Amino acid sequence: MNSDNWWPIQNADDIPTPCLLLYPDRIAENLDRMIAWTGNPSLLRPHVKTHKLSEIIKMKLAKGITKFKAATIAECEMVASAGGQDVLLSMQLVGQNLHRFLKLMAAFPDVKFSSIVDDLPHVNWMMQQLVSSSGSLSVFVDLNVGMNRTGIAIGEPAMNLCRHLNRLSLGQKRIKFEGIHAYDGHLGIPDMNELMPKSHSVLESVLQFRDQLLAEKIPVGSIVMSGTPTSHLVAAQRSENIEVSAGTTVLWDFGQPLTCPTLPFLNAAVLMARVVSRPTSDRICLDLGHKAVASEMPHPRVQFLGLEDAIPVIHSEEHLVLQTPKAAEIPIGTVFYGIPKHICPTVALHSHAWIVENNRVINFWRVQARDRVLTI
Numbered sequence: 520m521n522s523d524n525w526w527p528i529q530n531a532d533d534i535p536t537p538c539l540l541l542y543p544d545r546i547a548e549n550l551d552r553m554i555a556w557t558g559n560p561s562l563l564r565p566h567v568k569t570h571k572l573s574e575i576i577k578m579k580l581a582k583g584i585t586k587f588k589a590a591t592i593a594e595c596e597m598v599a600s601a602g603g604q605d606v607l608l609s610m611q612l613v614g615q616n617l618h619r620f621l622k623l624m625a626a627f628p629d630v631k632f633s634s635i636v637d638d639l640p641h642v643n644w645m646m647q648q649l650v651s652s653s654g655s656l657s658v659f660v661d662l663n664v665g666m667n668r669t670g671i672a673i674g675e676p677a678m679n680l681c682r683h684l685n686r687l688s689l690g691q692k693r694i695k696f697e698g699i700h701a702y703d704g705h706l707g708i709p710d711m712n713e714l715m716p717k718s719h720s721v722l723e724s725v726l727q728f729r730d731q732l733l734a735e736k737i738p739v740g741s742i743v744m745s746g747t748p749t750s751h752l753v754a755a756q757r758s759e760n761i762e763v764s765a766g767t768t769v770l771w772d773f774g775q776p777l778t779c780p781t782l783p784f785l786n787a788a789v790l791m792a793r794v795v796s797r798p799t800s801d802r803i804c805l806d807l808g809h810k811a812v813a814s815e816m817p818h819p820r821v822q823f824l825g826l827e828d829a830i831p832v833i834h835s836e837e838h839l840v841l842q843t844p845k846a847a848e849i850p851i852g853t854v855f856y857g858i859p860k861h862i863c864p865t866v867a868l869h870s871h872a873w874i875v876e877n878n879r880v881i882n883f884w885r886v887q888a889r890d891r892v893l894t895i
């Protein structure tokens with residue numbers, strides 16, 4: 520794998536812009552680095568929302584990674600169609616989505632599907648639906664470990680929910696209690712001295728909670744934890760058998776190293792854009808609007824390779840205007856490559872990703888699970 524000048528493509532003239540380029544050799548290297556952390560692919564449950572691509576699921580499977588986390592039913596279907604055997608949907612099943620999920624389970628009877636719950640009345644509603652549709656479902660309890668996005672508080676509320684689930688597991692068997700899901704997305708802290716005690720305290724609270732369940736003879740199948748910033752700290756606790764659910768590590772971007780400067784991943788996704796106009800003597804306009812790069816954060820949203828000093832001044836649906844003293848020297852049609860700040864929502868903006876090997880586009884992959892509905 521060449522490391523200098525790995526991104527430009529020799530057949531750029533054949534490729535329309537704006538587009539997303541993916542580099543499978545670098546993806547493979549990132550997967551190897553993830554596996555090296557846990558020492559065992561069975562302790563990885565990577566989140567697939569980062570790439571939404573069945574080809575990357577196949578790459579993961581080939582490396583022995585068999586468990587996956589997903590955020591949408593379309594992602595679950597994409598994983599199952601690609602051969603994944605164990606998919607956790609980390610989203611509460613509300614409304615029609617419960618019935619869609621049951622249909623998905625029926626369509627892939629050999630795949631182990633599970634979801635998350637964090638509310639007792641919601642569990643009872645699910646139970647009624649399952650009884651009337653003769654379905655059954657495996658669930659993880661979603662703990663709120665400080666992000667305050669979803670989850671139930673550790674302590675009596677979560678204990679009561681788990682006791683209830685355990686009773687249901689032993690009773691009609693329509694709901695099976697699988698284990699604990701705890702996402703610590705609030706711990707994007709670059710300073711390791713600050714991050715380590717906070718991450719350890721979350722870990723301790725989750726392990727204590729597990730021990731309380733075990734003390735009441737409530738079996739805990741698995742614990743699924745962490746995003747990228749804490750994944751190496753959680754992965755280090757090998758004897759606890761925690762499944763690490765980092766997602767961004769596979770493609771990387773320029774936002775992650777700002778939050779996790781010590782993590783060793785390679786950029787494996789690049790945006791390609793062209794100059795479409797030079798509206799003033801110190802500005803160029805690229806065809807990379809916010810319909811081609813995630814824009815939920817302030818600028819800079821792209822780090823352009825070879826144009827690091829350019830300042831973004833206008834960003835609209837299909838245009839990105841950069842201010843640069845080099846503008847006069849840059850002809851219309853010039854190609855620029857850039858690393859997005861946030862790769863996950865950027866991938867979701869592209870219907871296809873162009874595949875680069877040895878500095879040439881050789882193929883494209885369809886970003887299947889960017890659709891909200893595949894077949895179910």
Ligand SMILES: Cc1ncc(COP(=O)(O)O)c(C=O)c1O
Nearest residue numbers: 566609702746747764765766767
């Ligand atoms: C529930 C859940 N688990 C895991 C992840 C993966 O985290 P990261 O993007 O830091 O790799 C996310 C990211 O949004 C998430 O929402």
